[in-house]
Amino acid sequence: MRKFAILADVTCDLGEELQKQYDIRVLPGHVVLPDKTEIPSQQKWELFTRDEFYAELKKKPNDFTTAPPNTQAFVNTMEELVEEGLDVLTMTISGGMSGTFSFATQAAKRVMEAHPDAKIRVVDTLRFGPGFGLMTIYAAKLRDEGKSFDEVAQYLEENKNRFHQAGWLDDLSFVAKKGRLTNAKAFFGTLAGIKPIGEFDYNGLTTVIGKAKGAKQAYAALLAYIEQTIERPEDQIIFIAQTNRLPQAETFKQMIEERFHPKQIHIKDVFPACGVNIGPGLMAAYYVGKPISKDLSEEKAIIEAALASK
Amino acid sequence: MAIKRVNGIELERMLRAGYANLRLHEAEINRLNVFPVPDGDTGTNMTMTLGHGLQNAVSSTEVGPYLKSLSAGMLLGARGNSGVILSQFFYGFSQELSRAALIGPGELRNGLIRGYRSAYESVLQPVEGTLLTVSREGIEHIRSQITRSSGIDVILSMYIAEMRKTLSQTPEMLPVLKEAGVIDSGATGFILIFEGMLRYLRGEKIDAEPLEKRASPAAAGPDLSLFDENSEFVDGYCMDFLLQLMNGEAYSRNFRLQTYLAALEKLGNSIVCVQNDKRVKCHVHTKKPAHIIQLSQKYGEFLTFKLENMQVQHNEHDRDAQPARHKPLAIVAVANGGGMRALFESLGADCVLDGGATMNTSSQEFVTAFEQLDADEIAVLPNSKNIIPAAEQAAGLCRNKRVTVLPTVSCAEGYFALAMDIPDGDDVEKRLTQMRRGAEGVVTLSEATASRDYSYHEIRCKKGEEIAFLDGELVCVNEDWKAAIVNALLLIDGIEDLETCIVFRGSGVSEDLEAELADAVAERLPMLELEFIDAGQEIYHWVLGVM
Numbered sequence: 001m002r003k004f005a006i007l008a009d010v011t012c013d014l015g016e017e018l019q020k021q022y023d024i025r026v027l028p029g030h031v032v033l034p035d036k037t038e039i040p041s042q043q044k045w046e047l048f049t050r051d052e053f054y055a056e057l058k059k060k061p062n063d064f065t066t067a068p069p070n071t072q073a074f075v076n077t078m079e080e081l082v083e084e085g086l087d088v089l090t091m092t093i094s095g096g097m098s099g100t101f102s103f104a105t106q107a108a109k110r111v112m113e114a115h116p117d118a119k120i121r122v123v124d125t126l127r128f129g130p131g132f133g134l135m136t137i138y139a140a141k142l143r144d145e146g147k148s149f150d151e152v153a154q155y156l157e158e159n160k161n162r163f164h165q166a167g168w169l170d171d172l173s174f175v176a177k178k179g180r181l182t183n184a185k186a187f188f189g190t191l192a193g194i195k196p197i198g199e200f201d202y203n204g205l206t207t208v209i210g211k212a213k214g215a216k217q218a219y220a221a222l223l224a225y226i227e228q229t230i231e232r233p234e235d236q237i238i239f240i241a242q243t244n245r246l247p248q249a250e251t252f253k254q255m256i257e258e259r260f261h262p263k264q265i266h267i268k269d270v271f272p273a274c275g276v277n278i279g280p281g282l283m284a285a286y287y288v289g290k291p292i293s294k295d296l297s298e299e300k301a302i303i304e305a306a307l308a309s310k
Numbered sequence: 311m312a313i314k315r316v317n318g319i320e321l322e323r324m325l326r327a328g329y330a331n332l333r334l335h336e337a338e339i340n341r342l343n344v345f346p347v348p349d350g351d352t353g354t355n356m357t358m359t360l361g362h363g364l365q366n367a368v369s370s371t372e373v374g375p376y377l378k379s380l381s382a383g384m385l386l387g388a389r390g391n392s393g394v395i396l397s398q399f400f401y402g403f404s405q406e407l408s409r410a411a412l413i414g415p416g417e418l419r420n421g422l423i424r425g426y427r428s429a430y431e432s433v434l435q436p437v438e439g440t441l442l443t444v445s446r447e448g449i450e451h452i453r454s455q456i457t458r459s460s461g462i463d464v465i466l467s468m469y470i471a472e473m474r475k476t477l478s479q480t481p482e483m484l485p486v487l488k489e490a491g492v493i494d495s496g497a498t499g500f501i502l503i504f505e506g507m508l509r510y511l512r513g514e515k516i517d518a519e520p521l522e523k524r525a526s527p528a529a530a531g532p533d534l535s536l537f538d539e540n541s542e543f544v545d546g547y548c549m550d551f552l553l554q555l556m557n558g559e560a561y562s563r564n565f566r567l568q569t570y571l572a573a574l575e576k577l578g579n580s581i582v583c584v585q586n587d588k589r590v591k592c593h594v595h596t597k598k599p600a601h602i603i604q605l606s607q608k609y610g611e612f613l614t615f616k617l618e619n620m621q622v623q624h625n626e627h628d629r630d631a632q633p634a635r636h637k638p639l640a641i642v643a644v645a646n647g648g649g650m651r652a653l654f655e656s657l658g659a660d661c662v663l664d665g666g667a668t669m670n671t672s673s674q675e676f677v678t679a680f681e682q683l684d685a686d687e688i689a690v691l692p693n694s695k696n697i698i699p700a701a702e703q704a705a706g707l708c709r710n711k712r713v714t715v716l717p718t719v720s721c722a723e724g725y726f727a728l729a730m731d732i733p734d735g736d737d738v739e740k741r742l743t744q745m746r747r748g749a750e751g752v753v754t755l756s757e758a759t760a761s762r763d764y765s766y767h768e769i770r771c772k773k774g775e776e777i778a779f780l781d782g783e784l785v786c787v788n789e790d791w792k793a794a795i796v797n798a799l800l801l802i803d804g805i806e807d808l809e810t811c812i813v814f815r816g817s818g819v820s821e822d823l824e825a826e827l828a829d830a831v832a833e834r835l836p837m838l839e840l841e842f843i844d845a846g847q848e849i850y851h852w853v854l855g856v857m
Binding site (some may be wrong): 041062067068097098099170190192193194208211213214215216306 | 356501506533538540725726727730732734744747751767810811812839841843855857
């Protein structure tokens with residue numbers, strides 16, 4: 001059986017350590033800074049710290065832009081891998097948020113034309129950031145277990161809808177502006193004190209499924225929500241993403257550990273490729289659970305009941 | 311007395327008045343623009359086109375030379391679809407009157423006819439329900455009534471009346487207008503020009519900014535963040551250029567407008583193209599600008615060239631437009647201060663009424679707002695104890711809509727109510743419950759300077775002292791405003807467990823004081839997170855919502 005590489009775009013926010021540990025190839029994109037310099041978007045803090053980056057982003061929300069790796073970048077990396085004798089399982093950020101999936105698909109077509117023996121597949125994860133990263137780790141673990149290229153690809157297609165996000169995004173102006181939120185127009189404006197709770201929807205965007213008054217109510221509702229949607233937490237790796245909400249993420253981590261005893265739990269940074277489009281207000285857990293309902297009606301009902309209970 | 315003739319100087323003054331009138335309504339016209347794509351700048355385009363003509367025109371007592379220079383300026387300065395059509399109208403008008411020294415009734419009639427014909431000719435596929443229809447019907451319906459003794463003012467007033475009639479029918483001619491519930495923007499602008507001219511003849515003055523060079527609105531630039539790698543590109547580019555036909559060897563010298571137009575038609579749409587001797591002014595929408603550049607350079611070189619991504623404009627329009635769409639639930643909020651108004655608007659209030667501690671909103675104001683909102687149900691956030699009665703009375707007077715007054719007694723309660731709304735559902739009851747839940751359990755603390763000596767229960771204050779209220783009740787008096795606030799906060803039941811506090815800063819209170827207040831509160835209540843809003847309310851320096 002031919003070996004295969006797992007190739008993900010930079011928005012998977014694994015961080016360099018986990019990339020290495022799980023042998024996931026990550027393709028950088030581009031970030032344009034307010035002074036118009038363009039840098040490769042990577043999964044490390046180099047030119048600035050996390051706090052510096054999000055502070056600057058908050059000040060100049062419109063002055064940062066991102067661009068995904070283009071078709072040629074995918075072609076180059078795929079060819080490199082194919083020439084190493086590997087098949088390439090490519091995973092990309094949600095097609096609802098970015099054009100990366102189509103770039104990668106075009107690249108795959110071109111590389112396969114040039115290398116008819118090579119096998120390349122592109123999976124639209126319908127996720128972003130650490131939610132996407134978590135899925136790459138599941139793929140890598142299956143590969144380590146000896147599952148074939150096709151088996152892993154099939155697993156991803158069939159199960160991506162089970163990767164949940166339970167958290168809040170307390171500054172919606174970024175996602176709303178960049179069209180990364182379903183029904184974004186309804187959610188402009190300052191939301192001081194309110195924690196809008198977001199879950200992934202069928203289109204690979206985030207939908208606000210409830211609103212909590214203050215962090216305390218939000219934590220309680222989120223734990224109740226995880227309880228009712230997670231499956232076998234003791235076997236899971238859980239990611240907690242935070243853009244610029246580290247203290248809250250640490251509190252949440254502790255709560256999740258106490259209640260669900262997951263196998264592993266990591267707090268993950270969100271690097272500029274995603275961070276520019278999300279803004280500083282994300283704090284969310286990612287885990288695998290029950291399939292998400294098509295219109296999110298079940299998820300909305302769960303969170304509503306959780307918010308109503310005192 | 312009827313005005314029988316006007317000379318070039320008179321005509322120039324009339325046109326300047328027409329311009330002033332157009333300028334006055336520019337923003338209004340921009341809002342009407344939905345055709346052909348909602349790029350939202352018809353008013354600006356028309357104003358700038360006419361403005362450019364007026365600026366470049368050479369004054370003359372004779373009508374012919376004046377119009378010739380005006381029309382040349384307009385052709386050169388024409389911007390956008392409507393600007394080009396407008397310039398073409400005046401081109402026809404000037405052609406008709408090229409040898410006239412004065413405009414009499416016959417000249418005016420013929421000029422207006424030639425004008426609309428020229429406008430029609432400039433558009434490949436004339437669309438009815440626009441400036442074209444209005445300018446055609448305006449004169450065609452009255453031409454037989456014009457005699458040698460008709461006054462210029464009389465003709466203009468008939469012309470305008472006819473055009474207004476047609477204008478009111480434009481939504482029936484163009485479905486896109488009907489859908490948007492507007493009349494045609496270009497046609498509206500056109501009529502405004504003639505109304506301004508007539509008003510000048512009648513001796514009226516129009517207050518508008520004087521004619522002057524102003525920065526093109528594009529100078530500020532569209533919001534480029536509205537188009538990125540994920541945007542759909544369906545609207546294409548808007549190209550506007552002035553082509554100088556050349557004589558050199560490198561160029562084909564047999565330029566024929568009809569052939570050129572036929573070629574353009576294959577490459578784009580919304581084409582408006584006019585030739586003025588050896589210059590061709592062209593406006594076209596296309597997804598493939600390179601082909602058009604190539605085609606044009608066969609004949610000459612560009613004198614000016616403008617290329618805009620219409621999708622960006624479209625997205626900007628979508629973002630800025632607040633179409634009065636029918637809603638299951640509309641929200642009316644009362645706000646005191648500009649910042650607070652903006653806050654409630656940004657949170658999704660459909661109508662924000664002015665009202666405050668001393669200037670209470672009247673029932674009439676509520677009723678008017680209810681009537682104007684296109685919604686099945688209405689929720690009201692009065693945000694003051696003194697305004698709730700008027701809101702409730704108005705709710706009783708409103709016959710055709712169910713009105714629910716959510717009795718919010720402060721802007722803080724109103725804020726939390728509205729911030730908790732999740733407006734994507736059609737379930738009105740659920741939304742009302744969600745908003746009620748938002749206002750529940752919010753304690754409002756207000757701080758002000760005492761305007762007179764006062765005593766209330768056990769508490770006394772003197773004029774000039776700082777006083778703090780909890781849910782409307784005076785609880786603390788202090789020399790220092792921070793101490794008054796902190797002491798009042800400490801009186802709130804279970805304050806140690808509360809974590810969220812939104813702070814509305816009043817008008818005239820320096821932003822620097824926010825940090826001072828935050829520090830003073832953090833000293834006693836380190837867990838309470840303060841978030842500040844520059845609300846601009848009167849009387850109360852600070853209003854805090856704690857929960």
